[in-house]
Amino acid sequence: MNSHSPSKLLLAAAVLLMAVLTMACALLPRGLVLAAFSDIVGALLMLSALLTFAWLGVTSQGRIRWFWLLQSGGWALWLGDQTVWIYFDLILRKPMPGMHPADALLFLAGAPMVAGVLLRPHRQTSERSARLGVLDFLLLLLWWLYLYVSFVVCWQYISPNLDAYNRNFDMLSAAEAVLLAAVLLIFWRESSGRWKTLYACLCAAVVFNGVSFYALNHAIERDVYFTGSWYDIPYSASFALFTAVGVLGPDLTPAAEGKADESYSSWMANLAMMAVLTLPMIALYAMLDRRLPQSVANFRVLVTLATMFLMALVLFIQHRRLNRELRSTNLVLQEASLTDPLTGLRNRRYFSATIESDVNQALRSHTDGRDLHTRDLVFYLIDADNFKEVNDRYGHDVGDKVLVEMARRLSSSIRGSDVLVRWGGEEFLIVSRYTDRADAEWLAQRVLSAVGDTPISLGASGKTSPETSPETMYRTCSLGWAAFPWFPDNPRAITYDEVLTLADRGLRQAKQSGKNRAVGILPATGKVPATTVEGLHSAVLQVDVLAVPGPARG
Secondary structure: OOOOOHHHHHHHHHHHHHHHHHHHHHHOOOOHHHHHHHHHHHHHHHHHHHHHHHHHHHHOOHHHHHHHHHHHHHHHHHHHHHHHHHHHHHHHOOOOOOOOOOHHHHHHOHHHHHHHHHOOOOEEOOHHHHHHHHHHHHHHHHHHHHHHHHHHHHHHHHOOOHHHHHHHHHHHHHHHHHHHHHHHHHHHHHOOOHHHHHHHHHHHHHHHHHHHHHHHHHHHHOOOOOOOOOOHHHHHHHHHHHHHHHOOOOOOOOEEOOHHHHHHHHHHHHHHHHHHHHHHHHHHHHHHOOOOOHHHHHHHHHHHHHHHHHHHHHHHHHHHHHHHHHHHHHHHHHHHHOEOOOOOOEOHHHHHHHHHHHHHHHHHHHHOOOOOOOOEEEEEEEEEOOHHHHHHHHOHHHHHHHHHHHHHHHHHHOOOOOEEEEEEOOEEEEEEEEEOHHHHHHHHHHHHHHHHOOOEEOOOOOOOOOOOOOOEEOOOEEEEEEEEOOOOOOOOOOOHHHHHHHHHHHHHHHHHOOOOEEEEEEEOOOOOOOEEEOOOOOOOEEEEEEEEEOOOOO
C-alpha cells in the first residue's frame, strides 16, 4: 500500500484537526470563536471521512465500489446536517431549534451506510442474488422511512410535541446504530483476513459514535450543551475513527459465495416480508390507542396506506422479475434436457417430443396431395465404423473428439430444415423433413463424403507419441435409410417407428457388407428381386435394397 495514499493523508489531517479541536475546547472561552472552531473542525472531520470513502469507491470495483460510495453518501447527509448547525451557530448566532427539518438528514445518514454493509462486499454474490437483494433492501428502506415519518414527523408537524419528538428520534437513532453494529458483528464472524479486521474496526467506530452521539444529544435535551463543550471532543473523534477505517480499505477483494451463503438472500427476503406485515398492525394500534391525538392517529393511518401502496409496487416488480427468471430457467433446463452435452446435438428425448408433429405434417401433405418434392420424411441412421477400436487404442478423450468432429461434419452436410440427433453412443439419426424420397440417395452420399473424405484433426498431444495419439485420422461411417410414409398411396399403413426399424435394418446390412457405405430400404417395385423383411409390427414386407458406396482411399 502506498505510504502517501489519500486515505493516509486524510487520516493525518484528521489527527491534526482533533488536536486543534482539543486545544480549542481546553483553552478558548465559551463564545463565537469556540463555536466556530468546534463547528468547522467537526465539518472538516466529516469531510475527511466522506473523501476517504469516496476515494475508495472510485478506486474499487463491483459491489465493493458500491459499499464505499454508499458510506460516503451517508457522510454527505451527515455533513449537510452539520452545515445547518454552522449556519445557526455562526450566521444566525442562535441555538438550533429542538425540532428542525435538518434532523431528518442526521437520521437518514444511517440508511445508505446500512445499505452498503448489507451488500456483503466481502462476498462475490451472483447477479440474480444482487438484483433480488436490491428489491428486498428497498422494502426495508421504505419500512425504515415509514417508522421515521410515523413516529417522529407526526410530533414535528401534525401535533408538535418536543418531548415525544425527542424520545422517538432518540429511540430510532439508537436502533439504527444497534442494527448497523449487529450486522457488522455478524459479517465479522463470517469473514476472514483483512475483511475481518475492517468489520471489527468499523463496528468499533459505529459503537463509539453512537455512544458519543447519545451523550451529546442527551445534553442538548437537558439544555446543558453548548457548541465547543467537551461533548464535542468524543463525538468529533468518532469521525476521525471512520477516517482511520478507510486506511484498511484499499485492495480488498471479495471471496466467492458458497452454498452456506445462499441462506442470506432468504434471510433478507423473510425480513422484508416481516417488515411489510408490521404495517397494518402499526396502523391498527394507532387507531385503537386513545392516548394519541386524533390528528396523529389519522396521519399514521394515511402514511401506512401510502407506504403499503409503495411496497405493493416493489413486490409487484419483484414478482414479475422472479417470474421472468423462472421462465428463463425453465427454458434453459428444457434446452439442456433436449441437448446432448458432448456434441451439442439434439438427443432422443427431443426426437420423442417432436416426431409426432413431423409425422402428422408428412401425413397431411400426402393426404392433401401437396408438392411431391416436400412431403416426405426420411430417416437416416448413421454409425461410426470401428469406433470401439478408437476408444481401445487411443482412449476415450480421442474418441470424444472424433464424435464431436463427426457431429460437426454431419451438421454441415444436411439442410437447415433437417434435424440431427445423437441416437446413442456412436450412432446418429438424421430426420430429413419436407423432402423428396427420390433425393435420399444424394443426401446419403453427402453424409458418407462429409465424414470420410478428409482426415479428422485431433490436435497435437505433446505427452504421447503420434502412434498412441495421432494428430489426424481418417474415419468412415455406415448408414441406413428409409422413407415415411412407406406407401405413398396408403400413408397410414406402416407406422413411423416401423420405418425407423427398416432404416436400422439398412444400417446393419451396410455394416455386414463391409462398412463405409449407405443402404436404403425401399418398397419393392418388382424391377429387381425383392427381399423379404420379417419381424416388424405389421405384415411381412417385400423391399428393395439400394447400396451406395462411401469414399475410397488408395
